[in-house]
Amino acid sequence: MLRNFVILFPAFVSLFWALLFMMRWKRNSRSQNIWAVALLLLSNSMSIAALYWHDYEDYSLIYKLDVLETISTLSFIPVVFLYFERLTGVKKKGQIFRKILLFIPPVLMGGSTVLFYLIVGEERAAEFFKYIVEHDGALSPGFYEYRYVYMCINVYTYSAFLVVQAVLVFIYAGRNILMYRKQLDDFFSNLEGKSMDHHRATLKGLMLFLILVIAIAGSGNLLYVDFGFMVLVFLFLLGGVIFYLCYHVYFISYSADNFIMELKLSDEEALENGYGIMGEDDFGNADTGNMLRAKLLPQLTQVIEEDKVYLQNDLRLDDLARLLHTNRTYISRFIKEEFQCNFSEFINRKRIEYAQELFRESPEMTQEQIAEMSGFTHASSFSRVFKQCAGMTFREFQKGH
Known part of the structure; x- marks a missing residue:
């Protein structure tokens, strides 16, 4: 029972805060509404990932959900980019180009994953995915011809995109908060009530979250492997970081819109x-x-x-x-x-x-x-x-x- 709770903990936390933000949609700032969308994507990704540890046996559904998880995960960080853009109101040349670049990975990887499973066929795709989950991420020798294609798409390219997205968005968020702080300093003599403590805490929480994301990407097929206690600790920490992030976003009462x-x-x-x-x-x-x-x-x-x-x-x-x-x-x-x-x-x-x-x-x-x-x-x-x-x-x- 406790194991199942911890496995679903990050998904529960994400969904809880997403619903909380959506309940006050009209009273939120625009940046907080964007954050609610990001949380829906995150809760979707974490819910699908939880199925890998729940011994779910409908592999014809799981391989289809794998496509959805790929798109959701790679879309989450670009939406976080939009959140910080709206929160700080800092705009630079080439902003549209950066947005397009950040949203290319979910489209490209989602399309590639769909194409891969279409080529393999529904029955063989379910068998292929079943072997991966039941053998700790190992690939079936019966699918040798697809081995390198799958590794290239679902491991190496996916992980690379995730790491690059995470690093770029953190750099962007940090720079924008500094520039936003500078704009406020040029206008106000006192920043009390301007939510700067929550802004800084959000940035720290994002850093912790992205470190965990990079750790996932760096470990390859972590989501398919049963590490027992280590996985449970990792998921509990991830849920805690998500809660910390959302708490501070929720209480940001002053943003670029107000300024x-x-x-x-x-x-x-x-x-x-x-x-x-x-x-x-x-x-x-x-x-x-x-x-x-x-x-x-x-x-x-x-x-x-x-x-x-x-x-x-x-x-x-x-x-x-x-x-x-x-x-x-x-x-x-x-x-x-x-x-x-x-x-x-x-x-x-x-x-x-x-x-x-x-x-x-x-x-x-x-x-x-x-x-x-x-x-x-x-x-x-x-x-x-x-x-x-x-x-x-x-x-x-x-x-x-």
């Missing part, structure tokens, strides 16, 4: 109030740019040093642009060229300087009190930013002063 909407509303507000009048071209013109810099620097100094707008924990780039009667493109570029940092880093430096001064004046204050008064919503964020800006933890700073 794009905020930018759109911000642009509309800028046009209505008439403070989005300076374009990036003005900055590129040497004379105009120098004149604007000379005018903007004193204004920026006033709102930062005198008005201390950085103490607002929800300060956005647009808020600063509005105070300076300019647009976010211009002020963002101005900060980068004048202070060699992005908007978030610039504001956080000022917050940490203020926090240090606050501690010198009132050393009896707690870290939580100083964090709140310095514009941070959580002490954990304050600790992380303090170490980045000051090169030491807040506790170390306290001891030194």
Whole structure:
């Protein structure tokens, strides 16, 4: 009983989360709906794979399901690619070409597997597959003429495609999350509530999942071989990783869709109030740019040093642009060229300087009190930013002063 549960555990976990996502389909972000589709493909693959360990004897059905499993497994990772594309909203040249490349393997391998079984014939295909399952992945000597074709399609090429897909999608996902984080840093002074912890956890979970996928591919006919306890441990770990991944995807409340909407509303507000009048071209013109810099620097100094707008924990780039009667493109570029940092880093430096001064004046204050008064919503964020800006933890700073 326990063995059967563990064998089906990854399929159950995938299906459970797929149904959970589908139950709130209209309330999900588009990226979460794409993830639900990926989970349906994964649960299908894992359910079919579970039949190999359940001593299922209808081999005429299993060899047909082998085709479906091949297509589902090789389609899962490209759909994960679409998920991260939608989640981060980062688009590069050649995106369509990459999508086509990623979806070629399931089409090519699915078609090749179907063609192979059609050539072999239904009766012999069932016999062929029965021998594989009952002899730990070994090929029947009676099918010697098909041996190399099968090995080429269902082992070597399949495994190679799976590994290449996994590596490419992980690289793509990691790069996109970094670029997405950079875009948020250019617009927000505080990323609390932007689900970045869940984004990072999703990437870690994906890495663990892909390592397991590569391990499967690297071991050849693992799905056909009865490794006993080792297989059960592997399946239990796989189910746990899938649960970890889905948990963090489920609780991502802020994605590129939300960010794009905020930018759109911000642009509309800028046009209505008439403070989005300076374009990036003005900055590129040497004379105009120098004149604007000379005018903007004193204004920026006033709102930062005198008005201390950085103490607002929800300060956005647009808020600063509005105070300076300019647009976010211009002020963002101005900060980068004048202070060699992005908007978030610039504001956080000022917050940490203020926090240090606050501690010198009132050393009896707690870290939580100083964090709140310095514009941070959580002490954990304050600790992380303090170490980045000051090169030491807040506790170390306290001891030194």
